[in-house]
Amino acid sequence: MLRTTILALGLLASTVGVASAGLMEDAKAGKAIRVGFAEQEPFIVTGPNGQLTGYEVDLLKAVLSKMNINAKLEAVPTQFGALIPGLQAKRFDIIASDLYIRPDRCKLVAFAEPTHFVNDGLIVKAGNPKGIHSFQDVAKNPLLKIGYLVGGGPIADHAIAMGVTKEQLVTLPDIVSLLAAVKTGRVDAFLNPAVTTQSTLKTANDPTIERAMPFQQAIIDGKTVQGIGSYAFRLEDKDFVTEFDKHLLSILKSGEVLKIGEPYGFTKEDIPSGSPTTADLCK
Secondary structure, eight states: OOOHHHHHHHHHHHHHHHHHOOHHHHHHHHHHHEEEEEOTTTEEEEEEOOOOOOOHHHHHHHHHHHOOOOOOOEEEEEOOOOOOOOOOTTTSSSEEEEEEOOOHHHTEEEEEOOOOEOOEEEETTTTTOOOOOBBBHHHTTTTTTTTETTTTTTHHHHHHHHEEEEEEEEEEHHHHHHHHHHTSSSSSSSEHHHHHHHHHHHHHTTEEEEESSSOBEEEEETTTTOOOEEEEEEEHHHHHHHHHHHHHHHHHHHTTHHHHGGGGOOOOGGGGGOSSSSHHHHH
């Protein structure tokens, strides 16, 4: 009995030791870094060979390289709404999925410095038969509906701020479902970040849908609304984030980031260079 108890305690201590190791220690030791994501072009997708690709992936690799971390990136796909709960539950070590930096989220995760700016875009039926070119156009007609991804509350808030009612908003779990909803008329438009919208249409290569152009951005408190996103880590991994940010900012400020972003449709206007800061956005 004594031997069994000692053995059990030994195993428990071993388990606790593994659980308490932080991301910095694990990464420096060469352990795989688990990347949680919801597929969203051009930020992050899984390629034909199962490898991750996209702006957030290439930028992440560049930062890790400057940190002298050669850890393998292990893909952990999930739905957008499950990203933060999955990170907190330690299903993965980092979120790389166009997650906007917001004060409420800053209480739950540790954001890196901003990696991209995002405007809003709409996918509609070809020819834009309902003539949707702004959120106000939707607000004027209570029969119109806008679909968006589960967990995409901030982008829906833009619509609500411009007069769209909650009854006009429909959440669906993934891009495939939303495109189908537009084509069948379940929703009149699919709301998503503009740069993602462009990539989604390119991939779909479907002549029955198009991007609503032009599209007037929401204006709140006299300012044009713009989403600002980045990577997110567990709060207890702030030592990793501090080191990560140092190298991320060097890439952003040097202009090296443009070489990473241009193949995915990003321009200089889409990429921050140190301002605003995460601290500003978390207030």
